[in-house]
Amino acid sequence: xxxxxxxxxxxxxxxxxxxxxxxxAQRMAFQLLERDRQGGSAxxxxxxxxxxxxxxxxxxxxxxxxxxxxxxxxPKRAESGQLCVVESPADLLxxxxxxxxxxxxxxxxxxxxxxxxxxPDDIGLDTLDGMMADGQWQEVILATNPxxxxxxxxxxxxxxxxxxxxxxxxxxHGVPVGGELEYVDGTTLALSFSGRRKI
Amino acid sequence: xxxxxxxxxxxxxxxxxxxxxxxxAQRMAFQLLERDRQGGSAxxxxxxxxxxxxxxxxxxxxxxxxxxxxxxxxPKRAESGQLCVVESPADLLxxxxxxxxxxxxxxxxxxxxxxxxxxPDDIGLDTLDGMMADGQWQEVILATNPxxxxxxxxxxxxxxxxxxxxxxxxxxHGVPVGGELEYVDGTTLALSFSGRRKI
Numbered sequence: 001x002x003x004x005x006x007x008x009x010x011x012x013x014x015x016x017x018x019x020x021x022x023x024x025a026q027r028m029a030f031q032l033l034e035r036d037r038q039g040g041s042a043x044x045x046x047x048x049x050x051x052x053x054x055x056x057x058x059x060x061x062x063x064x065x066x067x068x069x070x071x072x073x074x075p076k077r078a079e080s081g082q083l084c085v086v087e088s089p090a091d092l093l094x095x096x097x098x099x100x101x102x103x104x105x106x107x108x109x110x111x112x113x114x115x116x117x118x119x120p121d122d123i124g125l126d127t128l129d130g131m132m133a134d135g136q137w138q139e140v141i142l143a144t145n146p147x148x149x150x151x152x153x154x155x156x157x158x159x160x161x162x163x164x165x166x167x168x169x170x171x172x173h174g175v176p177v178g179g180e181l182e183y184v185d186g187t188t189l190a191l192s193f194s195g196r197r198k199i
Numbered sequence: 200x201x202x203x204x205x206x207x208x209x210x211x212x213x214x215x216x217x218x219x220x221x222x223x224a225q226r227m228a229f230q231l232l233e234r235d236r237q238g239g240s241a242x243x244x245x246x247x248x249x250x251x252x253x254x255x256x257x258x259x260x261x262x263x264x265x266x267x268x269x270x271x272x273x274p275k276r277a278e279s280g281q282l283c284v285v286e287s288p289a290d291l292l293x294x295x296x297x298x299x300x301x302x303x304x305x306x307x308x309x310x311x312x313x314x315x316x317x318x319p320d321d322i323g324l325d326t327l328d329g330m331m332a333d334g335q336w337q338e339v340i341l342a343t344n345p346x347x348x349x350x351x352x353x354x355x356x357x358x359x360x361x362x363x364x365x366x367x368x369x370x371x372h373g374v375p376v377g378g379e380l381e382y383v384d385g386t387t388l389a390l391s392f393s394g395r396r397k398i
Contacts, residue, residue: 003288004263006249013245016238017216018230019223030289031217032246033253033262034308039215040250046212047243050205050228051236063232064203089202090229109233 007033059131061124062089062107071096077104081138083131085157087111087145095143103141106131111149112156120156128157132164139167146173146191206232258330260323261288261306270295276303280337282330284356286310286344294342302340305330310348311355319355327356331363341369345390 002008007029014025032040056062057069064070071077082103086092092105108123120126132140140161144150154170161168174192175184184192201207206228213224231239255261256268263269270276281302285291291304307322319325331339339360343349353369360367373391374383383391 003261003292004253004265004268006245006253006264007262009245010249013238013242016231016235016242017227024218026289026292028216029249030262030287032215032250034287036215037250039212040246043212043215044243044246044248044250046205046208047231047239047246049243050209051231051239051243054203054205054232062202063206063229065205066203069203088229088233090225093202093225 056109057107060105060107061109061127062092062105071105077102078136081136082141083137083139084141084143085128085154086143087150087153091143091145101141108144108153111144111147111153113149123153125157125160129160129164132161132166137166139169142168142170255308256306259304259306260308260326261291261304270304276301277335280335281340282336282338283340283342284327284353285342286349286352290342290344300340307343307352310343310346310352312348322352324356324359328359328363331360331365336365338366338368341367345372 003011010029011022011025014020014028015022017025020028032043053065054063055065057064057072058067059072060069062069062071066073080103082101083106084095084101084103085106085108086095087108087110089107089109092107095101095105106124106128108125110118110123112118112120112123131137140157142154142157144154158168158170172195173188174195175181175188181189202210209228210221210224213219213227214221216224219227231242252264253262254264256263256271257266258271259268261268261270265272279302281300282305283294283300283302284305284307285294286307286309288306288308291306294300294304305323305327307324309317309322311317311319311322330336339356341353341356343353357367357369371394372387373394374380374387380388
């Protein structure tokens with residue numbers, strides 16, 4: 001025996017969340033039903049609305065319910081002529097939180113992965129090529145993840161930018177600030193040596 | 200800077216779930232927006248519906264959107280004349296999963312806790328007293344948690360049942376099956392000794 005149909009539905013639906021199994025889902029459902037109906041209703045409404053209305057920015061492809069996201073709609077962000085390519089909206093947010101970069105973004109929403117059938121058009125590289133053709137950009141900064149797929153994607157985009165005569169750079173990889181050399185993996189250490197700068 | 204309003208709302212709303220902080224909420228929102236819009240929509244709908252429609256069973260107080268839950272609506276469950284008192288619907292489900300007990304339940308939805316201002320009427324003991332008065336029950340089985348509050352609640356209900364002349368019992372506490380004596384805490388061991396049975 002289980003609970004009543006609506007409670008069962010809720011417990012089952014909660015399991016679509018990453019990292020939530022049957023037990024956590026049950027705990028979540030009971031917690032909301034017992035102690036936070038208001039929060040639960042707000043979540044239901046926010047979820048329904050976001051799933052149906054949030055789309056992608058026409059220019060940078062990040063999540064937004066408007067045609068252009070806040071960054072693309074801000075003319076100041078295009079002044080520097082810098083375009084930073086990231087894999088996901090979470091990466092974009094991480095860079096924005098650092099507060100250092102003032103240019104625009106292009107969000108791939110993934111990376112090249114031929115084995116999974118994800119080719120250049122699936123991650124919007126045709127759109128990116130169109131953007132690079134309009135002569136507005138002086139520099140493309142590649143901030144894809146330092147993984148095999150991320151590196152391959154960066155390589156592919158670098159070729160595209162080179163064909164358009166746009167300056168291209170990749171963010172530095174090395175020992176993170178606060179990290180201890182002793183615990184840094186070999187590949188990162190090798191990258192930090194090959195990327196050393198004169199002081 | 201943050202995301203667009205709808206995405207921000209979703210990330211904020213997800214944090215009402217137990218154990219979900221800002222980072223997990225962001226990960227959940229992106230996962231659903233990127234890969235499982237259908238699951239997200241189903242969750243939104245199930246959540247909204249459950250929060251507004253799920254109430255309590257008129258008889259045993261567990262969660263249900265009907266007037267009587269499946270167990271209370273089943274006349275066979277009343278035949279044994281046994282009424283098991285538990286603290287929460289999750290406890291009820293745990294006992295049902297064990298498949299041993301065939302009687303009815305009464306769900307307190309909490310326990311006596313004078314310090315938090317939770318008195319007998321807040322956990323439905325007036326309703327329970329009314330049920331015990333109708334002469335239908337031969338035995339009340341107390342399955343509240345073995346905590347200070349759970350024990351106090353059990354004690355209180357035992358007094359009520361004694362006044363009504365109903366047989367009263369408490370589930371056994373002791374070494375769990377599969378547990379090793381070496382790792383069982385002292386209180387549990389003491390309980391398992393005081394509750395020993397002749398074989």
